[in-house]
Amino acid sequence: MSYSLSELVRPLIFYLLSFITLGSAIMVVVKRNIFHSALFLILSFFGVAALFITLDAEFLAAVQVLVYIGAIAILILFAIMLTRRISDPLVRQTTRSYILGAFVGALLLFFLIFALLQLSPTTPYAPQTVQGGDATYPLGELLMTNYLIPFEVISVLLVAALIGAIILARREKRTGKRGEKR
Amino acid sequence: MRLADYVVDTYRAIYDWWVGMGLDPLFLEIIKYLAQSVWILALVVIIVLFLVWWERKIGGHFQSRMGPMRTGGWHGWSQTIADALKILQKEDIVPAKADRWVFNLAPLLIFVPVLLTLIVIPMGDGILVKDLNVGILYVFAVGGITVISILMAGWGSNNKYSLLGALRTVSQMVSYELPLILSIIGVVMVAGTMSMGGIVSAQRNLWFIVIQPLGFIVYIIAATAEANRTPFDLPEAEQEIVAGFNVEYSGMKFAMFFLAEFANAFIVSAIAVTLFLGGWQGPLFPSWVWFPLKTFAVVFLLMWFRWTFPRFRVDQLMDLGWKVLLPLAFLNILVTGLFMLYL
Structure with a gap:
């Protein structure tokens, strides 16, 4: 009954979303106002989430929005707002080690092109998803069986980061209290 | 017959006729999406106009006043409509x-x-409009x-x-998002699905509350904070920071x-109803009576909080x-998991 996007419109939407994603990614680097850069980064994340939806990966799209926009982007915005001198025109917008950066970027691009060339031109737009459409079950099952060890390692890493952050914050608070007593 | 069936049947009839005429169904799809958007927009406007009036009436009665009484005759029913028309004519001031761009985009966003x-x-x-497989995750996203x-x-x-x-x-919303999301994981575990329709039909025999x-208690408290309502309305603490981000x-x-x-107050209540109070299900009355009834009951609870605490x-x-809600939410997940494993 429900009619999926016709074959004519599908590529059109793909190019539109790619344009938004890549265009805002360029704006992130080009914009002089760092707050605007962060907002364009969010738009770019949205573009990626929308691309996931066109690939029938609803779960990944939701997680992309939840983690990248709901957590990481907001953390970035927060950091910008709490930084002093952020709107000072004397603050450098570029990094000094741009040659190294350009080299790493070029290397990444090279590998990406190399990987894309391996694909056959008949690769379909959307990979065959699970029958019935709900890919969340098989994803959860795979995480708990085949990929259990990487999953646990990432969990331990995150917990370690969390504890580290708490310890850093705690030390600051202690010295603050001593200062008050004096 | 369900109310929704009439809509679906009508659409199907138009669809058959349209395709029978040899026309591309894509245009019809676009019209369908437009109609759905208009429905959602109209719903938001009506609900919000009603809620503002209702809040003022409830607040009034909680403080032994009458609230708005004059505009429109019966208990000032058209007060918010008049307010909305008035505010539309106000000058738009940009500091x-x-x-500029960020300032103007924020209220739209x-x-x-x-x-x-x-x-x-x-x-x-x-x-x-659409029952997504990742429904509840999508809502929080x-x-x-x-x-x-x-x-x-x-x-x-x-x-x-x-x-x-x-x-x-x-900082408030980020802090309360964690207990909010964790409080509904128990529901997802019991229902075995994240789809909103699936969660409602899983409560056919027993409400999840x-x-x-x-989970319900943690959800209601965290949701009150998430909707920035009293007792968690620090963002607009008038005495301290004038009115907050929107001055x-x-x-x-x-x-x-x-x-x-x-x-947002309506939405968090609607989600509470869907996840914990059986959604649109109920005896005797049709589903489209039960859902608003339950949702406005939860909204009333939020208003009760606001005018009491x-x-x-x-x-x-x-x-x-x-220190309280987050551990409680974790405890809820743990207990739910133990029950599901051993009972």
Whole structure:
């Protein structure tokens, strides 16, 4: 009954979303106002989430929005707002080690092109998803069986980061209290 | 026959006729999406206008007043309509030092999550725009856009009160998002699905509030904080930071923030009903009576909180979120998991 996007419109939407994603990614680097850069980064994340939806990966799209926009982007915005001198025109917008950066970027691009060339031109737009459409079950099952060890390692890493952050914050608070007593 | 069936049958008849004429169904799809968008928009406007009036009436009666009584005759029913028409005519002031784009985009962006969330909420048997497989996850994902909009408003206004208000709002919302999401994981575990329709039909025999009472309590408290309502309305603590992130806004743009707040109160109540109170299910009356009935009952609960409790202090707020609600939400998940494994 429900009619999926016709074959004519599908590529059109793909190019539109790619344009938004890549265009805002360029704006992130080009914009002089760092707050605007962060907002364009969010738009770019949205573009990626929308691309996931066109690939029938609803779960990944939701997680992309939840983690990248709901957590990481907001953390970035927060950091910008709490930084002093952020709107000072004397603050450098570029990094000094741009040659190294350009080299790493070029290397990444090279590998990406190399990987894309391996694909056959008949690769379909959307990979065959699970029958019935709900890919969340098989994803959860795979995480708990085949990929259990990487999953646990990432969990331990995150917990370690969390504890580290708490310890850093705690030390600051202690010295603050001593200062008050004096 | 279900109400939704009439709509579906009508659409199917038009669809058959359209395809029979040899026309591309894509155009019909676009018209369908437009109609659905109009439905969602109209719903938001009506609900919000009603809620503002209702809040003022309830607040009035809680304080032994009558609330608005004059406009429109019967108990001032058209007061908010008059207010809305008035605020539309107000001058749109943009501060000279404001970041224009960010300042103007923020009030538009705050409505995006409101509209996106209403798509997946089942408001009756079959009355929902789309039942996503990742329904509840999607609701919390798009909810994050609210935070961005508030940060944009606070930054774009170029005013220290706005900025402080925005930082407060966001630190509160980020802190309470964790217990909020964790409190509903128990429901997802019991229902075995994240789809909103699936969760409702899983409560056919037993409402989840019975087996997830702790989850419900944590959800309601965290949701009150998430909707920035008293006792968690620090973001707009008038005595401390004037009015928070929206001080510089006037006219329609201010109204957008104001309306989004009420729409959010409705949405968190609707989600509470869907996840814990059996959704649109109920005896005797049709589903499209039960859903609004239950939802407005939960909205009333939130209003009751608002007119009864004093405001929290910032440190109390953070303590409650991180030291009480978060461990309770984890406990809920643990107990639910143990029950599912061994019972």
